[in-house]
Amino acid sequence: MTDELPLFPLGTVLFPGLVLPLHVFEERYRALVRRLTDRPEGEPREFGVVAIERGWEVDHHAGSSTSLTLHQIGCTAQIRQVTEHPDGQFDLVTVGHRRFRIEQVDADAEPYLVAKVTWLDEPEDSAKAADRLVPGVLELFQRYLRLMRPDREGEQLPEDATVLSHLVAATTALPLADRQALLASPDTTSRLRAERAMLHREVALLQRVRAVPVPMSELAVSTSPN
Template sequence: MRHRASDTLSGVTAALPLFPLGTVLFPGLVLPLHIFEERYRKLMRDLMALPADEAREFGVVAIRSGWEVEHATPGGESSDGLTTSTSLSLYEVGCSAQVRQVTEHPDGRFDIVTVGRRRFRIVDVDTTAGPYLHGRVEWLDESAGEPGLADALAPGVLEVFQRYLRMLRGETSTGEQLPDDPNVLSHLVAATASLTMEDRQSLLAEPDTVSRLRAERKLLSREVALLDQIRAVPATLAELSNRSAPN
């Protein structure tokens, strides 16, 4: 069965194996995975069988609804198995993951390290080609947006992001070297801030760097205001999180 996302997409399209996950991947960000379920073991074997000069790449796409995620924790802490429970619904925009490191275990499991490479929009999905999904995707440009505006917006976003990190961690300094490149910064902020998956997905789908930075400035300002309110409450975050609701 094939699910069509759009018949009006333009640009270069390509075939790409898809890996639905309960997370959003951004270009340039590292995503380690523990491959447990057989369908994704097969995906890894297929990727490793490619010629050495071909990119070992698959598409990470966030699950909107319709699949139960069993132990789907990135980072190798547990299995990333997915089992179909109802009709599958995926977000249209995802990010390809390029395999950088592979460790195959004797029992057939894999530990891999991937890096987000390029964004795509799903044109359609083929669920009959094999044990894992195959998609036809349109690659999305990493456009800066209005000339010069990304460079103008980046310092303000960086400033509020650093304030957000200091408030979140209770530190006076982040102690981190953050990127100067506006596009790299926009993806790092989106991946690092404690946002909902819907917010992250919305940032991934922004058409250009300027749009993403503007959206992040708004989201970070909201988060900073919320943290300010929490700090005004005469209780620690731990106390707030441990309070039980009345029966």
């Protein structure tokens, strides 16, 4: 069974439980926000955030064409706070909620894209395997954070396997393709295993960069007369 979901293509990947602030200025997405906020109290106010794989997005209703390829897996964003500006633009605070897979996209029904989606739940049968991975991933993630942000050492990190897997994916400095692959992981165990390998790689790189001093001559930048 599929449901319809309005889409908001972005150059980023959203994960369940993570906060995503947005500034909405295009008219079609302003219309989307107005439609969602006009819903009766208690109805879900969420849209799908999906990463752009290639191309660009322009408003075909304003006379331009769209050349856009989207990743198939995305995450819904629930609107938690809305600030409307006098010029009609919006500032939103949203939180990632649930993953979905795009089955079909309709570019004509609304000013914004609407997709038929299938919801992707986290399977529970791998919970024990995921829990066994948590201590190792936590230790690696803490080492990574100490190398990246020594001033924030001692941060409280979640021990829930699924929550941790989403936090690591969202906050580690990874290319978009790696983040997208983590979002598309079939379950928490697969995601944590992939993150363990990625964190090993990132920690090793950071330690190597910090351990090898760079000669000052290599940092010199030649000036241009132009």
